[in-house]
Amino acid sequence: MKIGLVRHFKVIHKHDGSWMTSDQFNSWVEAYNNAEIEDTDLEYGLSEWNVCISSDLSRAVQTAEMIYPGSVIVTDQLREIEIQSIHALGNLKLPCQMWMVMGRIAWFFSHSSQAERKNETVDRARHTIEWIEEHYSNRNVLVVSHGAFMKVLTQELFKKGYRGKGLMNPRNGAMYIYEK
Template sequence: MRIGLLRHFKVNCPHKKMMTSKEFREWSECYEKSKVIKKHVDMYGIEWDICYVSDLPRAIVTAQEVYSGNLIIDKLLREVDNAPFIHSDRLRLPFEVWHVCGRLAWLFKSKSQPETVVGTRKRINAFLDQIDWSKENVLIVFHGFMLFNFQRELRKRGFSGEKIRMVKNGVLYQYIQEEHAH
């Protein structure tokens, strides 16, 4: 069995270099509504039997570009929210600091983050428990941080594939499982 993981196209949502926690939150809300920048995706000539996609527009638009069949839209595939790790109207930090520190806050179970590590893993496993394991080639179109966490759960289920450190937009990552373990 083959599972293809694809992060949505790059989102056209520029940001200021320095921002407050409020401006980071406003940027995040803008990002949710922004259009994507379409590009060619190498799908390696694989006939995908089924395509699951996050219910967020950037993922759906991407899935429609790379898959011609019916999409199975699932909110379990939504991105992990990245909230400001502290709230301050005065403190201005580089965008990257807000982004990275929000993810670190998630990892270290900070109350600043709406979803916990355990919650994210439960969501991933709930999704994996419900997919159609009779299909040979399963495509999943969703988000970078979810994809990063998804690979760990696939490995636990006997899949092998590239260990992804930086998830690129519009790049297909493949995981293979020789024997069905279900």
């Protein structure tokens, strides 16, 4: 069995480097979640993939529909780990990247500011792999998801005996293959 992980194509929504409050950062994240994606001409060797499963966020669904010729199974279980600002900082203005780092650190330590705790994310990744194995055990499965969640998913794939490349910073549109 092979599982191919693809991070959605690059999102057309940049931060301008300006400093923002926690509310402004949360608005920026919402706009990012609804932004369009760039098209690409990458080749994916689609003949070896029997099924495609995608996160339900529009950037992932659009990517899946661009790279996979068949029907795409859409699920919220492959969503990105939600990121939110730490409201305790009030109207303090920080660069967008600083809010991002602080949000991921808060998630890592299961801080109450984040919608999903780390252990919940790990459980979601583990259950997703178990569901894929249960329903598609004799097939090669293409999965379209998001950078941070893909890192957790990869760790869980390794724990289940899959082999493949470790992920530090998954590139948009790149495919990472795991075999068991």
